[in-house]
Amino acid sequence: KAGVTQTPRYLIKTRGQQVTLSCSPISGHRSVSWYQQTPGQGLQFLFEYFSETQRNKGNFPGRFSGRQFSNSRSEMNVSTLELGDSALYLCASSWDRAASYEQYFGPGTRLTVT
Amino acid sequence: GENVEQHPSTLSVQEGDSAVIKCTYSDSASNYFPWYKQELGKGPQLIIDIRSNVGEKKDQRIAVTLNKTAKHFSLHITETQPEDSAVYFCAAKDSNYQLIWGAGTKLIIKP
Numbered sequence: 315k316a317g318v319t320q321t322p323r324y325l326i327k328t329r330g331q332q333v334t335l336s337c338s339p340i341s342g343h344r345s346v347s348w349y350q351q352t353p354g355q356g357l358q359f360l361f362e363y364f365s366e367t368q369r370n371k372g373n374f375p376g377r378f379s380g381r382q383f384s385n386s387r388s389e390m391n392v393s394t395l396e397l398g399d400s401a402l403y404l405c406a407s408s409w410d411r412a413a414s415y416e417q418y419f420g421p422g423t424r425l426t427v428t
Numbered sequence: 429g430e431n432v433e434q435h436p437s438t439l440s441v442q443e444g445d446s447a448v449i450k451c452t453y454s455d456s457a458s459n460y461f462p463w464y465k466q467e468l469g470k471g472p473q474l475i476i477d478i479r480s481n482v483g484e485k486k487d488q489r490i491a492v493t494l495n496k497t498a499k500h501f502s503l504h505i506t507e508t509q510p511e512d513s514a515v516y517f518c519a520a521k522d523s524n525y526q527l528i529w530g531a532g533t534k535l536i537i538k539p
Contacts, residue, residue: 318471356517356529356530356531356532357472357517357529357532358529359526359527359528359529362526369525370524370525370526372526404471404472406471406472411525412527413460413521413522413525413526413527414460414521414525416462416474416477417462417472417474417527418473419464419470419471419472419473420471421469421470421471422471
């Protein structure tokens with residue numbers, strides 16, 4: 315069974331630009347969650363999608379948004395990038411609600427904002 | 429809302445010794461507590477989890493204990509090996525069905 319894939323793996327953007335990250339979950343998984351990981355803040359929950367609906371949202375500004383498609387693939391978008399958005403963005407999929415079932419993480423997308 | 433505190437932030441143990449990482453949580457309604465291991469350059473991976481109807485769970489060299497009264501749970505690794513070196517995260521499910529994560533513990537196994 316293929317694991318969670320994330321594209322691209324590395325990205326360099328300039329302040330003010332926007333970026334879209336993509337995540338393909340494990341086949342059959344219906345839930346996709348996104349996390350931001352930084353050395354100082356650990357794992358910060360961004361949002362969870364299930365059947366194309368946002369189920370949960372973390373404490374991030376509206377510049378961070380996401381969506382899920384009918385095939386469970388998900389994208390997250392960050393608009394008006396700031397230097398502080400530099401981080402590793404992790405996507406995780408699970409069979410059902412992420413808070414109750416094992417999450418399978420992808421390798422992450424390393425975003426650098428200059 | 430739920431708050432999860434994890435200690436220590438760094439733990440260095442001799443190979444073959446045991447390692448213990450502790451987490452405390454604040455939401456008494458929390459009922460699911462997973463532990464994830466993150467190796468360098470990889471995403472976190474579930475190593476063990478426990479639900480609130482169980483006090484202890486073991487899987488070979490790894491065990492997790494849960495004290496609901498004190499609202500804390502711990503990860504125990506026995507007979508540590510070099511491949512145990514990684515960052516370990518605890519988490520707790522809050523009443524809003526959201527996983528709240530600890531800050532992580534960097535475990536270093538000294539040869």
